[in-house]
Amino acid sequence: MKIAVLPGDGIGPEVTAEAVAVLESLALPGLTLFSGDVGGAAYHRHGVPLPDETLEVARVADAILFGAVGDPACDALERHLRPEQAILGLRKHLGLFANLRPARVFAGLEHLSPLRTDIAGGLDLLIVRELTGDVYFGAKGQRVTDDGEREGWDAMSYAEHEVRRIAHVAFRAAAVSGQPLTSVDKANVLETSQLWRDVVIEVAAEYPGVTLDHMYVDNAAMQVVSHPDRFGVVLTGNLFGDILSDLASAAVGSIGLLPSASLGERQTAHGTYGLYEPIHGSAPDIAGQGKANPMATILSAAMMLRHSFGREDDAVRIEAAVARTLADGILGGDLGGSHGTAAIGAAVRERL
Ligand SMILES: NC(=O)C1=CN([C@@H]2O[C@H](COP(=O)(O)OP(=O)(O)OC[C@H]3O[C@@H](n4cnc5c(N)ncnc54)[C@H](O)[C@@H]3O)[C@@H](O)[C@H]2O)C=CC1
Numbered sequence: 001m002k003i004a005v006l007p008g009d010g011i012g013p014e015v016t017a018e019a020v021a022v023l024e025s026l027a028l029p030g031l032t033l034f035s036g037d038v039g040g041a042a043y044h045r046h047g048v049p050l051p052d053e054t055l056e057v058a059r060v061a062d063a064i065l066f067g068a069v070g071d072p073a074c075d076a077l078e079r080h081l082r083p084e085q086a087i088l089g090l091r092k093h094l095g096l097f098a099n100l101r102p103a104r105v106f107a108g109l110e111h112l113s114p115l116r117t118d119i120a121g122g123l124d125l126l127i128v129r130e131l132t133g134d135v136y137f138g139a140k141g142q143r144v145t146d147d148g149e150r151e152g153w154d155a156m157s158y159a160e161h162e163v164r165r166i167a168h169v170a171f172r173a174a175a176v177s178g179q180p181l182t183s184v185d186k187a188n189v190l191e192t193s194q195l196w197r198d199v200v201i202e203v204a205a206e207y208p209g210v211t212l213d214h215m216y217v218d219n220a221a222m223q224v225v226s227h228p229d230r231f232g233v234v235l236t237g238n239l240f241g242d243i244l245s246d247l248a249s250a251a252v253g254s255i256g257l258l259p260s261a262s263l264g265e266r267q268t269a270h271g272t273y274g275l276y277e278p279i280h281g282s283a284p285d286i287a288g289q290g291k292a293n294p295m296a297t298i299l300s301a302a303m304m305l306r307h308s309f310g311r312e313d314d315a316v317r318i319e320a321a322v323a324r325t326l327a328d329g330i331l332g333g334d335l336g337g338s339h340g341t342a343a344i345g346a347a348v349r350e351r352l
């Protein structure tokens with residue numbers, strides 16, 4: 001079990017340390033950890049956010065545990081040198097097009113949500129976000145128009161095959177779970193979304209047992225907090241999925257609770273190759289203070305055991321320990337408590 005640990009910037013190293021400690025406490029057979037520099041940390045040491053050595057460490061591993069990248073000191077750098085290019089580059093180079101972001105309110109933990117408890121209780125959805133296309137990876141730039149005004153531009157596009165393969169991931173997830181599938185787009189305005197919708201409808205013909213509906217992204221944002229029980233699997237593009245998943249995390253209670261798996265087509269001897277990371281960023285406002293909630297990263301390690309190592313029992317064990325820790329009132333500042341990163345990590349390990 002070879003895992004590349006890429007802690008990154010800000011709270012990244014703090015939260016990955018706790019997830020690594022959880023993995024080590026499970027006495028997994030043949031667990032081998034490698035580490036690599038990414039993000040601002042890599043830029044400061046190597047002059048680039050994603051050094052070749054790090055990409056190689058990621059490639060030879062069976063799975064990657066990623067913290068977060070982002071450093072305000074790097075925000076004025078040319079875009080290709082910014083820390084965020086590390087995670088975008090890993091996703092693209094490693095073909096990790098399918099991003100799974102489960103958001104659920106654990107039974108009995110409805111009080112952690114800012115939503116009314118009867119509404120929060122219905123929140124259990126899986127966002128399937130396309131991860132290597134859309135406006136994030138299109139041509140972009142700034143220019144001066146003929147009028148002498150500055151103009152910024154970013155090209156949004158999806159090719160048919162990109163929509164088709166992520167749609168299959170979402171339909172399979174819906175078929176296995178028996179949940180309905182909602183495809184979220186902006187087809188009333190964007191041609192990219194019209195193509196998205198057309199292809200999703202074509203793919204649906206292969207999954208007659210799955211109930212499919214389509215929703216515009218603005219309505220979806222509203223419904224996630226007003227009627228979360230309407231959603232099972234949510235299929236959407238890179239930009240909309242990024243935004244909707246932060247929204248869903250707030251509805252659960254904190255962005256410090258939402259994990260993710262980024263998968264592609266590659267299989268290893270153990271399972272599906274993938275990158276696992278919390279959905280949050282490097283949180284510079286609390287970095288270095290031991291305040292970050294490590295649960296999203298710990299839950300990401302659970303997703304790694306499930307998808308990349310076929311260890312469902314260990315994944316469930318971790319998820320149950322996190323739920324018990326929350327139920328016991330071991331909460332960080334993000335959830336109105338006063339426990340720090342290390343104390344939360346230790347509490348989860350005690351409950352494994
Ligand atoms: N995958 C990645 O590496 C990502 C990187 N970023 C980068 O992170 C940097 C900061 O971005 P922001 O927009 O501030 O988003 P952020 O997710 O880092 O933080 C947003 C807010 O949530 C809080 N927060 C986040 N994670 C938390 C945790 N585990 N426990 C407690 N509170 C937590 C932060 O303190 C902050 O107030 C930027 O450079 C951004 O580009 C942002 C999102 C994802």
Ligand SMILES: CC(C)CC(=O)C(=O)O
Nearest residue numbers: 084087088242279280281
């Ligand atoms: C930093 C971005 C590239 C990514 C992001 O916000 C995310 O994946 O949630």
Ligand SMILES: [Mg+2]
Nearest residue numbers: 242243246279
């Ligand atoms: Mg995001």
